[in-house]
Amino acid sequence: MSIKTSDIQHIADLARLKIEPNEIETFTSQFSEILAYMETLSEVDTENIPPMSHPGKMVNAFREDKELESIPLDEALSNAPACDEYSFIVPKVVG
Numbered sequence: 001m002s003i004k005t006s007d008i009q010h011i012a013d014l015a016r017l018k019i020e021p022n023e024i025e026t027f028t029s030q031f032s033e034i035l036a037y038m039e040t041l042s043e044v045d046t047e048n049i050p051p052m053s054h055p056g057k058m059v060n061a062f063r064e065d066k067e068l069e070s071i072p073l074d075e076a077l078s079n080a081p082a083c084d085e086y087s088f089i090v091p092k093v094v095g
Contacts, residue, residue: 003031 008027012019019027070076073086082089 003028003035007031 005024005028008024008031009019012024077083077088080088
């Protein structure tokens with residue numbers, strides 16, 4: 001698969017990246033090398049290899065849930081820069 005300079009510019013536009021003209025040639029070459037390597041991987045026989053959900057063995061370290069007493073409300077609010085009787089007061093972030 002070959003990649004053209006117009007493809008690199010299109011990818012940059014989608015990613016909202018400003019790429020200098022001299023960089024486009026470099027990226028075109030680098031992308032072409034990456035895609036050529038990926039094509040060699042497609043030649044590997046994977047017929048009897050089961051699909052994987054993750055490349056490494058994963059073991060979940062679950063623990064039993066325990067109900068614990070929470071800290072008192074006045075202690076939780078004690079270091080807040082702004083609060084009322086029951087909650088933190090924060091600046092509005094959504095219009």
